[in-house]
Amino acid sequence: MSSTSHSSVHFSRRSLLRAGTIALAAGAVGTAAPQAFALGPVLGTVVDFSAGVPSSAALKAAGQMGAVRYVSKPRAGWMAGKPVTRAQAAADAAAGLAVASVYQYNGSDNPDWAGGAASAAQHAPQAIAIHKAAGGPTGRPIYIAIDNNPSRAQYDGQIKPYLMAFSTALKAAGYQVGVYGNYNVIDWCVRDGIGSFFWMHDWGSGGRIHPRTTIHQLPQNRQRTIGGVVCDINDVYAKDWGQWTPGGAAAPAPTAPAAPAHNSNPLNAVGQMSSQVQNAVPGLNLPQVSPEGVSFNGSSVDSKQIQAGVDLVQTVLGAMR
Template sequence: MRLGLDYAGGRPGGGAIAAAGYTFVVRYLSDGGPGLPGKLLTPAEADDLRANNIDIVSNWETTASRMLDGYDAGARDAQAARAQALACGGSAERPIYFSADFDATPAQQIPIDDYLRGAGSVLHPSNVGIYGGYWPVSRALDHGTARWAWQTGAWSGGNTDSRINLYQRIGFVRVGGVQCDVNEARTDDFGQWSKTSKGGEMQLTDTLTDAYGNPVTVGDILKWISFHADLTVDELGGPGSRTALPPDQKMTGHPALGGRTIVGAIAEIGQALKLPGFDPGRA
């Protein structure tokens, strides 16, 4: 069984985590509140974790009962969470868990489910996860509002849902001087960034989902990039004028695009499939 950590009061460092025998972390994406400065995953921390072969899993958490704010809150949080994950080298194709960090009642499941549906409207429902005790986690899985589940031993009454991907043990350890929770991976794919949706290296025939929920293959993306050799900064979704990218930034060829891997190129162009005029059939 793979064991990992989650932590909010500091950053133990990838070397200390690896030395302690843990192989992954669940790291927080947040709105940046000042109370816990070590809570938010940073690009530098993500680089350090990867350099020490520590897998990263995404969780969005602000206030404990944020999910009670419903659909619109879920959509806003998912947009912010995805942007932060991408800034740290994550992928839009990997799930994000959202926290119900309290003992939720059955009546509170209604806004919790609405929140998760809002998150799914941004991320796609297949990339939405929930963190919480046994009952809200099980209800979300039953209702189909979450496809990934990280259950905590707290608020669970000794019950464990057999469908969960991660289980957070009760109690703490100290790693690198930081108090951490210990987590068990209950499935091979539990949302770690190093996995693709198919559990291995991306192939030309693998399917991604565009910003509108339409399936498009990696091969389609590469053909489209090759077809549009004068791709501009605006078309990439970034700021600036409609000046063509410098030649050394053009991504051509396979399996590397200008020195970038397929996965890296897709991450770099971000949500490339929502670009105006994208049409896989055109290539």
């Protein structure tokens, strides 16, 4: 295919302003959604654990912002880290740490969602009761765990009804909704309007991070032993990751390092996204975006490379549908 000169594919700032604005909005869809954009900076890390409970001092010394804790009953014989207690949450708060809540009782071999809406009718009241007993305020999300790599048929037939019923119960009690799942589950939930906080795991995600990810659970080879307990490490992309302290405000001040000031020019969001993808796949030669316009690296570009830039914006738009 014939190439086109570099100068002829340098688009004007005005022609891409609207596309940049839409791309930026993809990270903050919904009136209650946290300002997460997973192609942006990592603000810090939080842990999750089930085998035991690291001390608050150990978590603080390890540089953590806090922990995502279970608001579900422990399974017989193990999982001493379930559920979070008020004493534990208070100790964390005293150390400058925060807690977020997640419901998961069964493991991936017998998932909670398998019973559909009927199971949610049992699980949601338990989650709310344990969250409240630990001092969790209303207005905060409770993440609902989909700890699997499900098919679309499983999502449509069981997971979606489970999440919708669970969500209805949470909202009626004054809580927001979070979803723990892989890339596809988060993508389907975003399209179906389920949840506003998203905690992503890598199982079945194909190395991708969904742009609406609030926190991202890193692979098992990134686990750390803290205070004698093996912990999963999670990157945090939003100042509001669903955290709370006992009796505290709905959204306590984050203890993470301050994020870089956000540039109000929406084209920078598209540029940042392009740079992230370009770094991951150098051969794509994606467009470089700045307030002055859009250009490509190298001296020439063909229609396939132009289409790659278009596809980049369309990927972000897909997260809004």
